[in-house]
Amino acid sequence: MLSLVSAAAALAQPALVGQVIGAVGSGGAVLPGVLALVVVLVAASVLGAGQQYLLQRTAEGVVLSTRRLLTDRLLRLPVAEYDRRRTGDLMSRVGSDTTLLRATVTSGVVELAGSVVVGVGALVAMALVDAWLLLVTVVAVGVGVTTAVLASRRVRTLSRQAQEQVGAMSAAVERALSAVRTIRASGATEREVATVGVSAERAFTAGVQVARLQALVSPLGSIAVQGAFLAVLGLGGYRVATGSIAVADLVSFILYLFLLVMPLGQLIGSYTQLQTGLGALARVQEVLALEPEHDDVPERPAAGGAVAVLRTPRAGDPVPLLELDGVGFGYPDGTPVLRGVSFAVPAGSRTALVGPSGAGKSTVLALVEGFYPLLEGSVRWAGTDVRELPRAALRARMGYVEQEAPVLAGTVRENLTLAAPDAGDDRLWQALADVGLTGVVRRSPRGLDVAVGDDGVLLSGGERQRLAIARSLLSRPALLLLDEPTASLDARNEGLLRDTLAAAAADRALLVVAHRLSTVIDSDQIVVLDGGRVVAVGTHDELVDSSPLYRELATAQLLV
Incomplete structure (x- = not known):
């Protein structure tokens, strides 16, 4: 609205100037026209300032809402999507792509509307002053504008390509920074700098292509405007000399021409900027179009459409807490990982998954957590297929400690309360004591509020592992x-943690993946995986006698 009112104020100025010139020529009163012109000028300036503020604030609001929406979707995508995409590229969509939307709002849509109003108003006023001068103006300007608009159409495609290269560069930087210690120790710094440099050069080349096209658009508009101005001066001077129009009318027409020129330049620039923003918007919409995980909705309805009841059996219950029945799974590249895996985890028991690397042990945990869809068979919780249960409610009954034991940047307290935000200090200290971390945390006067660094870099590998376990407990x-x-634990802390897990198993079930058999030697049952299949199930003593593979693993670790 302010843009439209501002446009009206701009359109009134040439008419008032013409009136003042006419009054001077006729000897009439000049002061009223001058005062009216001053009022219109001041009003236009105030309205313009207000418009710019609201425009910038609106643009920031658009960026904020888009970033919130995009971040929400990114954090809810299925885990398989993260396997297919690079983290740095996803981060660039939240950063640089959404920033381009700000420019689209501030220099695009709204200014485009205001420019159209001023341009149309100027054309109408020019038609009222002199039709022949208008005809010359329209022909000269029309040729230049048509050429510029046709050239601008290519900007959207080039802009998207440029943003994709920026995303690739961000991914390369993220890759290098996430492994900077390994890179430094391997003497690969120069090679990684060169790799990132190649990505940066590709982004530079793509950006230059956009700049080249945008630079081509501006001169086309300038040539059209200058040609129109020269034609109006020549023809207008002739028509004044022949008495066809008055000098005041020619001055008004030229001022209207200036009014047309300004929005015309804005129009071409805004159109080009809009194409750039639409290229970035396409990358944002690509992520928003991905289907997120629905934590509160079952993957499939229960039989008869009834809502499945999520219950938790206690120790001694004949129904196992967790059961895998004929589970088969393979990753998108077609490589099979699990083939007909079946075993049960009774409530309050300890179950271990062992086997050579690549046997599918970690994949079993990922499927239990619901990170990937099952291809064959079923996973049942207390007798109910997990696909019939709300994923969030099911995950709330499970704790999960990954192999890499991720620690979030922040403090010990923030890491511990990630899954238990209402836990008090007493519970936090007890969890630390259970995993032998109390002494480590008390070394700092900040206690629970001591920083752990980015990815827990200020902690040792074993300390990160124990902090992750405490968080789950x-x-x-x-x-x-x-x-x-x-x-990542030494022998002393492994023994402490084994005692902790034994105590934890008193009121919960444990499903443990282990290469180090000493950790799980006293488990209630040990499931041996090989090549994605269950080849043996039993206790340590039973498997030493019955399973050649387990006996080989145990012998290699001096447990037989």
Whole structure:
């Protein structure tokens, strides 16, 4: 609205100037016209300032809402999407792509509307002054504008390509920074700098292509405007000399021509900027179009359409807490990982998954957590297919510690309360004591508020592992999934953690993936996987006698 009112104020100025010139020529009163012109000028300036503020604020609001929406979708995508995409590219969509939307709002749509109003108003006023001068103006300007608009159409495609190259560069930087210590220790710094440099050069080349096309558009508009101005001066001077129009009318027409020129330049620039923004918007919409995980909705309805009841059996219940029945799975590249995997985890028991690398042990935990869709068979919780249960409610009953034991940048407190935001200090300290981290945290006067660094870099590998386990224990899960929990622990802390897990198993079930058999030697049952199949199930002593593969693993670790 302010843009339209501002346009009207701009259109009134040439008419008032013409009136003042006419009054001077006729000897009439000049002061009223001058005062009216001053009022219109001041009003236009105030309205313009207000418009720019609201425009910038609106643009920031658009960027904020888009970033929130995009971040929400990124954090809810199925895990398989993260396997297919590069983290740096996804980050660039939240950063640089959404930033381009700000320019689209501030220099695009709204200014485009205001420019159209001023341009149309100027054309109408020019037609009222002199039709022949208008005809010359329209012909000269029309040729230039048509050429510029046709050239601008290519901007959207080139802009999207440029943003994709920026995303690739961000991914290359993220890759290098995430492994900077390994790169430095491997003497690969120069090679990684060169790799990122190649990505940067590709982004530069794509950006230059956009700049080249945008630079081509501006001169076309300028040539059209200058040609129109020269033609109006020549023809207008002739018509004044012949008495066809008055000098005041020619001055008004020229001022209207200036009014037309300004929005015309804005129109071409806004159109080009709009094409750039639409290229970025396409990348944002590509992510928003991806189907997210629906935590509160079952993957499929229960029989008869009834809502499945999520219950948790206790120790001694004849129905197992978790059961895998003929589970088969393969990754998108077609490589099969699991083939007909079947076993049960009774409530309050300890079950271990062992086997050579690549046997599918970690994949079993990922399927139990619902990170990937099942291809064959079923996973049942207390007798109910997990696809009939709300995913969020099911995950709330499970704790999961990944093999890499991720620690979030922040403090010890923030990491511990990730799954238990209402836990008090007493519970936090008890969880730390359970995994032998109390002394480590008390070394700092900040206690629970001590920083752990980016990705937990200020902690050792073992300390990160134990912090992740403490975080999972705090949520008091009915089933605790542990992927290589002792991979980074020394013998002393492994023994401490084994005692902790034994105590934890008193009121919850454990499903533990382990290469180090000493961690799980006293499990209630050990499931041996090989080539994606279950080849043996039993206790340590039973498997030493019955399973050649398990006996080989145990012998290699001096457990037989």
